[in-house]
Amino acid sequence: MSSAADPVDTGGGPGAASSDESTSTTEPARAGISRRGLFGAFGAGVALAGAGAVAGYATAGRTDAADSDVVPFRGPHQSGIVTAVQDRMHFAAFDVVTDSRSALVALLAEWTIVAERLTRGAEAYPDGAVDGKLLAPPSDTGEALGLPAGRLTLTIGFGPSLFGTAAADRFGIAHRRPRALADIPHFPNDKLDPARSGGDIAIQACADDPQVAVHAVRNLARIGVGTVAVRWTQLGFGRSSSTSRSQTTPRNLMGFKDGTNNLDVTDESALTEHVWVAPGDDQPWLAGGSYLVARRIRMLIEGWDRATLAEQERVFGRTKGSGAPIGRPAEFDSVDLAATGPDGPLIDPNAHIRLASHESLGGIRILRRGYNFTDGTDGFGHLDAGLFFIAFCRDPQRQFVPMQRALGRSDALNEYIQHVASAQFVVPPGLLPGEHWGTRLFTD
Numbered sequence: 001m002s003s004a005a006d007p008v009d010t011g012g013g014p015g016a017a018s019s020d021e022s023t024s025t026t027e028p029a030r031a032g033i034s035r036r037g038l039f040g041a042f043g044a045g046v047a048l049a050g051a052g053a054v055a056g057y058a059t060a061g062r063t064d065a066a067d068s069d070v071v072p073f074r075g076p077h078q079s080g081i082v083t084a085v086q087d088r089m090h091f092a093a094f095d096v097v098t099d100s101r102s103a104l105v106a107l108l109a110e111w112t113i114v115a116e117r118l119t120r121g122a123e124a125y126p127d128g129a130v131d132g133k134l135l136a137p138p139s140d141t142g143e144a145l146g147l148p149a150g151r152l153t154l155t156i157g158f159g160p161s162l163f164g165t166a167a168a169d170r171f172g173i174a175h176r177r178p179r180a181l182a183d184i185p186h187f188p189n190d191k192l193d194p195a196r197s198g199g200d201i202a203i204q205a206c207a208d209d210p211q212v213a214v215h216a217v218r219n220l221a222r223i224g225v226g227t228v229a230v231r232w233t234q235l236g237f238g239r240s241s242s243t244s245r246s247q248t249t250p251r252n253l254m255g256f257k258d259g260t261n262n263l264d265v266t267d268e269s270a271l272t273e274h275v276w277v278a279p280g281d282d283q284p285w286l287a288g289g290s291y292l293v294a295r296r297i298r299m300l301i302e303g304w305d306r307a308t309l310a311e312q313e314r315v316f317g318r319t320k321g322s323g324a325p326i327g328r329p330a331e332f333d334s335v336d337l338a339a340t341g342p343d344g345p346l347i348d349p350n351a352h353i354r355l356a357s358h359e360s361l362g363g364i365r366i367l368r369r370g371y372n373f374t375d376g377t378d379g380f381g382h383l384d385a386g387l388f389f390i391a392f393c394r395d396p397q398r399q400f401v402p403m404q405r406a407l408g409r410s411d412a413l414n415e416y417i418q419h420v421a422s423a424q425f426v427v428p429p430g431l432l433p434g435e436h437w438g439t440r441l442f443t444d
C-alpha cells in the first residue's frame with residue numbers, strides 16, 4: 001500500500017502531487033495510454049511506444065464522448081450528474097484522518113490527476129500495474145487491465161463534517177460551508193446506522209462495468225491512505241432511474257419502472273431551476289455545483305412479495321406492467337391526480353407518486369439517480385436489498401427535506417421500506433483546465 005504521505009518510488013505513482021493549493025493538474029502528454037491499449041499491446045507482444053501509438057481513442061482532451069465509452073471529465077458541471085445513467089455504481093464515503101490542510105489539498109490534487117486518467121480508460125499512473133519496478137508495489141492495482149473506460153464518471157462531494165465549525169475549524173473552511181448543507185432532520189420510520197451514514201468526502205463512481213467502478217474507488221482509496229479512510233461504501237446495480245427518455249426505464253427491486261417522471265436532463269431550464277446552484281444562491285465557490293443526498297433504503301421484500309398486485313399498484317399509483325399512471329394506458333401519459341373512478345380517486349391519497357409529485361409539493365422537483373442493491377441477508381433469513389437512493393438538487397433543505405417529510409408522514413410505501421442510512425454532500429462545480437477537486441473550496 002502506498003499513500004500521499006508515503007510515496008511509492010515509481011516515477012509518477014501515488015504521492016507525486018505538490019501540496020501547493022494552486023497546483024495545476026492538467027497532465028503531461030504521456031497520460032493517454034489506455035488500459036485496453038496497454039493490454040492489447042502486451043498481448044500482441046508489441047513494445048509500448050507511447051500513447052498515440054497504442055490507442056489514440058483515450059487521449060487527454062477527447063470530447064467526442066457521445067458515441068464512445070469515455071465521458072469527459074472536465075466541464076462546467078461534474079460528470080455523473082446529468083450523464084446518462086450507467087449500469088453500475090460504487091459509492092464511497094471517506095473520513096479525513098489528518099488535521100493537515102496541505103495534506104488534504106495535496107490529496108485532492110493527486111486524486112484529480114488519477115481520476116481524470118481513470119475516466120479515459122488509463123491506469124492510475126503511467127507505469128501502472130505491470131510496467132513499474134519489480135521491487136516496488138505497482139502504482140495501479142491491475143484488475144481493470146484490458147477493460148475499456150466503460151463510461152466511468154467520478155463525482156466528488158464534501159460532507160458537512162469536512163467544514164467543521166467556527167470553534168473546531170480543522171481545515172480553515174468553516175466560513176465556506178454552504179448554508180444549504182444544514183442537518184437533514186430525522187424522519188418518521190428512519191432507522192439510521194451511523195456507520196453507514198455521513199462522511200467527510202464522497203466519491204460516486206458510475207460505470208457500465210462494475211469492475212471499472214470498483215477499480216476506480218479502490219485505487220483512489222489506496223492513494224488516500226494516511227489522509228483519508230474509507231467510512232462506508234455501497235455497490236449498486238441496474239440503475240434504478242433513467243434521466244432521459246432516450247434510456248428505457250429500468251425496474252427497481254419491487255418490480256416497478258423507476259424514473260418515468262424523473263427530471264429530464266435534456267431540459268436545461270429544469271436543471272437550472274432544480275439542480276444547479278446559481279451564483280447568488282449561496283457560497284460563491286459553489287455556483288454550477290449541486291447537492292447529493294444519499295439514502296440507503298431497505299425494501300422489506302418478503303412482505304412486498306406477499307402483497308396483491310392491486311395493493312402494489314395502489315402503493316405507487318402506477319401499473320406494474322407498463323408503468324402507466326393508474327387509469328391511463330401508457331407509461332409517459334401525464335398523471336391526473338384529480339381523476340376519480342367509481343371507488344374514489346384513481347391515484348390513492350397516499351400513493352407514492354401523489355405525495356412526491358411537484359403538483360403536491362408546490363413545484364419542488366429533484367433529479368433521482370439511484371441504484372438497486374443486494375447485500376446478502378440480514379441474518380434473520382431476509383434479503384438485505386433495496387434502493388440506494390441518490391438525488392441531486394440545488395438546495396436539499398428546500399427540495400429533498402420537504403419531499404421526504406411528506407413521504408415520511410403518509411407514503412403508502414412506508415409499510416414496505418425502511419431508511420437505514422443517510423448522507424449528504426455538496427458537489428462542487430466542474431473543473432476548468434488546470435483546476436483540481438480542491439481548487440474552488442480551498443482558494444479564497
Ligand SMILES: C=CC1=C(C)c2cc3[nH]c(cc4nc(cc5[nH]c(cc1n2)c(C)c5CCC(=O)O)C(CCC(=O)O)=C4C)c(C)c3C=C
Nearest residue numbers: 256257258259260261262297353356357358387403404417
Ligand atoms: C425523497 C424522495 C424520494 C424517495 C426517498 C423515494 C423512494 C423510493 N421511490 C421508489 C419508487 C418509485 N418512485 C417513483 C416516483 C418518484 N419518487 C420520488 C421521490 C422519492 N422516492 C419522486 C419525486 C417521484 C416522481 C413523482 C412524480 O412526480 O410522478 C416511482 C414512479 C415512477 C417514476 O416516476 O419514477 C417509483 C416506482 C422506491 C422503491 C423508493 C424507496 C425504496
Ligand SMILES: [Fe+2]
Nearest residue numbers: 352353356368
Ligand atoms: Fe420514489
